[in-house]
Amino acid sequence: MYAKFPDGAARRTDPAAAAEVLYDAVIVGGGIAGAIVASRLGEAGKRVLILEAGPAEDLTLRGYEAYLDRFYSAISKDNQAPYPVVANAPMPRGTDARRIFPGAPDASAYIVQNGPFATDTTYTRVLGGTTMHWEAKTLRMLPEDFRMRTLYGEGADWPLGYEDLAPYYTEAEREIGVSADVEDQAYLGITFDEGYVFPMKGLPLSYLDRMVAGDIDGMPVELDGEKRELRVRPFPQGRNGIPNPAYDGGKGYVPRGAVSTYQVEVGGRCQGNNNCVPICPVQAKYNAGKTLAAALRTGRVDLVAQAVAHKVHVDERTGRVTEIEYRRYDRPDSPGFTTMRARGRLFVLAANAVENPRLMLASGLRSSSGLMGRNFMDHAYLLAWALLPEVAGTFRGTNCTGGITDLRGGRFRRRQAAFSVDIHNDGWGWARGAPMTDLIDLVDAGGRYGESLRQGLVDRVSRQLQLAFMVEVPADPSNRVTVDPAITDSLGNMRPILTYDIPEYTMRGVAYARQLSKRIFARLGAEDHTAYDPAFWGYAVHTGEGYEIRGGNHLAGTHVMGRDPSTSVVNADQRCWDHENLYLVGGGSMPTVGTSNVTLTVAALCLRSVRVMLAQLASETAPIHLTSHGAARGRSPEVAQ
Amino acid sequence: MTDQSFEEFLHLSVDLTAFEETELLGTGLAHQYLAKVRAACGGEVVSALLDAHRAARADAADGVGGHDPAVLDRALRHRIFSDDRLGPVARNVIKLWYAGMWYGLPPEWTDCYGARTAAETATVTAASYQEGLLWPAIGANPPGAKAPGYGSWAQPPRIDDRYLRGGAK
Ligand SMILES: Cc1cc2nc3c(=O)[nH]c(=O)nc-3n(C[C@H](O)[C@H](O)[C@H](O)COP(=O)(O)OP(=O)(O)OC[C@H]3O[C@@H](n4cnc5c(N)ncnc54)[C@H](O)[C@@H]3O)c2cc1C
Ligand code: SF4
DSSP states (O other), X not given: OOBOOOTTTTTOSOHHHHTTOEEEEEEEOOSHHHHHHHXXXXXTTOOEEEEOSSOOOOOOHXXXXXXXXXXXHOSSOOTTTTSOOOTTSOOOOGGXXXXXXXXBOBOSSSSEEEEESOOOOOOOOSTTGGGGTOOOBOOOOOGGXXXXXXXXXXXXXXXXXXXXXXXXXXXXXXXXXXXXXXXXXOOTTOOOOXXXXXXXXXXXXXXXXXXXXXXXXXXXXXXXXXXEEOOOEEOOBSBOOOBOTTHHHHTOOOOOOSBTSOTTTSSSSOOOOSOXXXXXXXXXXXXXXHHHHHHHHTSOEEEEOSEEEEEEEEOTTTOOEEEEEEEEEEETTEEEEEEEEEEEEEEEEOSOTTHHHHHHHHTTOOOTTSOXXXXXXXXXXXXXXXXXXXXXXXXXXXXXXXXXXXXXSSGGGGXXXXXXXXXXXXXXXXXXXXXXXXXXXXXXXXXXXXXXXXXXXXXXXXXXEEEEEEEOOOOOTTSEEEOOTTOBOTTSOBOOEEEEOOOHHHHHHHHHHHHHHXXXXXXXXXXXXXXXXXXXXXXXXXXXXXXEEEEOSOOBOTTOBOSOTTTOSBOTTSXXXXXXXXXXXXXXXXXXXTTSOTHHHHHHHHHHHHHHHHHHHHHOOSOOOOOSSOOOOOOOOOOOO | OOHHHHHHHHHHHHHHHOOOHHHHHHTTOHHHHHHHHHHHHOHHHHHHHXXXXXXXXXXXXXXXXXXXXXXXXXXXXXXXXTOTTHHHHHHHHHHHHHHSEEOOOOHHHHHHHOOGGGXXXXXXXXXXXXXXTHHXXXXXXXXXXXXXXXXXXXXXOOOOHHHHHHOOO
């Protein structure tokens, strides 16, 4: 099956005409969250408008290849390298991060970093959103991640449990197209329906993974009185593998290939390009373009691109949202714009956990809980790197095929953060810019050329092992996104200001991670080359030891869900307590991030919310009258949690 | 650009990279690389580099068409790598072949030898990244291109045995 993006769909909607339509739902953001909501509402017969900040040609193969060419030609192959820089819808870039000195926020890049901790976390503002360059690990959260407060006295409890989300995880795994084997993924309380298999079979572990497994499988670890044994386990992946014939009670699964081209050419199985981040050349990796194509094919979903939501307008009396005011820029490279508005019965902000609160706060909507923008979370990554005693053929496969997940849960979470460990198939790339830095060093400083250079490269690069510890960060209200009317981008939109520090709880997990990495390297007989540079922008000191901490791009927490309107922004359905026809969807709703990359959970939450949106649309059937100051009225259903 | 200097550039490149002439030609980029070095550093520097290389090979010639590797190594170090003007250019030629990128030469070099264009870091073409010799040297594909196929990553790497044995430490 190939995902055809309907011809001209990115441009077929005239914004002026759209302003006259009262949509069933207006969605801000064409990433995975917005695309899932749009496709499901469209399929249910609802009229939907998507406002997308980035420029959008149709998602054609040619457009995709332009991304690729930009990537191949780029001098800096950082994770935004394939994507065009658009001043009217700016985005953060990993290379932006600078060390922050007390009292001197860094406003040099799009996100104003207030510190004290500087982060290189990024997201992408193009059609398809950040899934264009995500790595596509798709772990479910552990059941205990939803009950952190009750179980461990840390973080928060969700208003939902694993069992509530499980059916939506299953649906999200279908939507994304996940390759994994149940026998590898049922651990630490993760359960699957009787007879469940993933849509596609698990991707094989890399040669490097198996070399690590040779020494690590069975390694004993004791933490907080609990004994366990480590093992190298494959990760579930949102990239095409071999379809599992047993899927869906024997119906099987047809992988979705590249958008707008035939799968025989590209978009079939993952081919091991080792370039998942920042761009999969063959679209074996899921991107939200696949879901958007389906949404647009319903014929009921309109898309206006180059449309940056500027303000959410609310009826003062009822709290209901009346319209979204947006700035439609004429050209990506010049600041001219037209102010437009979009009207609907429901509004869905799906612009991600930084942009959602940014827009709400810029609209003066702080949530009566006062929590809008607070509790910003991400994962904190600690890297550790070493040379294996033997050539492992590093730099092959997807960016990461396997890792160690045994320390994702357990009683020790009373004291310190849990983590998941990635074995990076791309060596010391993230930590030290390998393999280019090795090449340059061998040639310039090592005096290597010819045979000795080739030998040096094999010795230095093909034996590289990098472990990435993805450490959980609990919610802390002082970690937050704010805005300042004086700090705007070229279109006059307030820029996000991030205040972020790494909690002690996380740092205890970080310190333990480093200790564990030393044990792992010793067991492997590997030479530890890890060294943390005090001049590094994300250098953090904990009990006298310094660490380089990097951002995880797993944004969450900024419009947290809960049972009580005084301590949360949205309810379990991601509906705003303050605005009954407004949903804030995405990572921002998550009260904890646990140790899974957030997107599968984001997708599951959105699939769950769609049902509630449909129920709300059905119950509010009375004709809706909108006037410039009046707002739609109608009782919304009590929604079960 | 004369045919002869192209030939000589290839010979130089073989010695600098330890890839064979056919492999270098197979990238389809040899002409563009020579042109890039000329454009960056000027024709005079390129001629001097090729002359020095010819002389180094002559030093090491064994009289029957081959050369003594140890003597050649010493001659290359003495005549080229330790030379203020030629050393940085030769190292850049290596990086050009391995990474497909011209790395800007430092101001010390451009101040002495002119050629401001040498200071600019640039990719040669989008293809040059994909053709970098670094990737075959480590038995991998350039990330994002020349995909080796599903599951290939589970196999041992295709790296010539002599580098597997020679190695460690
Ligand atoms: C390098 C990297 C690797 C990652 N790897 C993984 C991984 O392995 N697994 C995982 O689960 N997650 C991963 N992530 C995170 C993942 O990409 C995000 O969680 C996910 O894409 C979020 O989806 P979203 O739809 O909520 O937001 P986004 O994808 O950010 O989409 C938001 C959309 O809204 C648009 N928008 C923003 N502001 C406005 C506005 N004002 N008006 C109109 N439109 C607007 C944007 O242009 C964009 O299209 C990774 C991220 C990065 C950067
Ligand atoms: S390894 Fe290659 S083919 Fe597979 S998902 Fe990553 S970039 Fe795509």
